[in-house]
Amino acid sequence: MPELPEVETVRRSLSARLVGRRVVGCRARAVRLRSCVDPASWQPLLGTTLVRVERRGKFLLLVFGELSAVLHLGMSGRLLVVAPGAPLQPHTHLTLHFEGAELHFQDPRRFGRAEVWPTARLAEVPALAGLGPDALAEGVEEVLLAAAARTRAPIRSVLLDQRVVAGLGNIYATEALARAGIRPTRPAGGLAARRLRRLALAIRSVLEEAIAAGGTTLQDGGFQDAEGRAGFFAVELCVYGREGLPCRRCGSSVRRLALGGRSAYFCPRCQR
DNA sequence: AAGCCAACCTGGACGC
DNA sequence: TGCGTCCAGGTTGGCT
Incomplete structure (x- = not known):
């Protein structure tokens, strides 16, 4: 959660x-x-x-x-x-x-x-x-470029690896990839530096906006802050948990597939 | 040796 | 109402 x-x-x-x-x-x-x-x-x-x-x-x-x-x-x-x-x-x-x-x-x-x-x-x-730099710290871009260069694993796996960057989970890795226009399944090593820089910027923006919204509480009401309140970033999610629903940027139907045993959501039009 | 995947737990949603 | 199935925001260790 x-x-x-x-x-x-x-x-x-x-x-x-x-x-x-x-x-x-x-x-x-x-x-x-x-x-x-x-x-x-x-x-x-x-x-x-x-x-x-x-x-x-x-x-x-x-x-x-x-x-x-x-x-x-x-x-x-x-x-x-x-x-x-x-x-x-x-x-x-x-x-x-x-x-x-x-x-x-x-x-x-x-x-x-x-x-x-x-x-x-x-x-x-x-x-x-074993943790990599915090996802909101300086230097995430460099770390991402270096980590991507040495693997053919899907880019989402790299984002979820806490040894590379610490703090991303499935929701925000998914949303950062959506904002950057990159499919979760893309082999990290094949991504152009320009696209990885865009991804680093997307990571920062999605995390900062989610913090401002008090985090994400899905329909099940799982997350509560220390006062027992829900976060309201769920309404801003572009693709996470939205299989079959319109992408919040272009309206195309969001797809879901299993990647490494966990759901990966993406917009087939915005993300390549 | 990187990378996949089951396992660790409980509870909620859904279908029959 | 009730039971069975599937799924979940994370991490780890074992296998190939």
């Missing part, structure tokens, strides 16, 4: 609501997420204060001085800021009690992760160490 714009939306509300607050309690269920949640590892956070909230690709880092929480929402994760004592939603695996507010991490499908690491050793966290 959550890609860069959704995670950034959550980051901003966590930052506004929780930075400067002290941790006064915590409850972690020993549940198997992508990494096992170890209840004991969260206890040292008691008494510490949230200093800042960072985002790297789709990861959130809650920095409590010498310790940091590394969080990933997977497909179905949510971070909700609620009033103290608010009822637990099903599949709530972690609760951090701050003075005056609680942070609940819920994740029905359990593809997310939640770990505590020493802040000084964040560079050693395997999941973070």
Whole structure:
């Protein structure tokens, strides 16, 4: 579910609501997420204060001085800021009690992760160490040109590879390709530099617009920000999830095909 | 050795 | 109403 714009939306509300607050309690269920949640590892956070909230690709880092929480929402994760004592939603695996507010991490499908690491050793966290530059950082164009040049894999696979660029998922990779006029199936290595530069610009614009809209909440209502609100970027999607519907740019019927086990949507007229 | 694909989970939508 | 099937925003490890 959550890609860069959704995670950034959550980051901003966590930052506004929780930075400067002290941790006064915590409850972690020993549940198997992508990494096992170890209840004991969260206890040292008691008494510490949230200093800042960072985002790297789709990861959130809650920095409590010498310790940091590394969080990933997977497909179905949510971070909700609620009033103290608010009822637990099903599949709530972690609760951090701050003075005056609680942070609940819920994740029905359990593809997310939640770990505590020493802040000084964040560079050693395997999941973070392998990430390419953030999709909103400078230098995405160069990285994309270099990565495309060394593979014949479909361009969408390159965009989804977090080691190349961090933060894109299926929705925004799909939409960036639509804006750039490139079919998801195109072998990356065959694309002209001019088209890849256009793609880099499309990535930035689609992510910035999606953040401004508070992210994408599909019909199923999956994504919510930390206040429980939906994002409204779905109305601006050109092709994602729109098989058989008119492309929002030219009106042609959007096509869907399976690519690497996941749906790829494209406009047969705009994208070549 | 790059690249494909099943597996990890639950829940919601849809068809019969 | 109820059951079976398919699909989902992500990542990883194993196989070819």
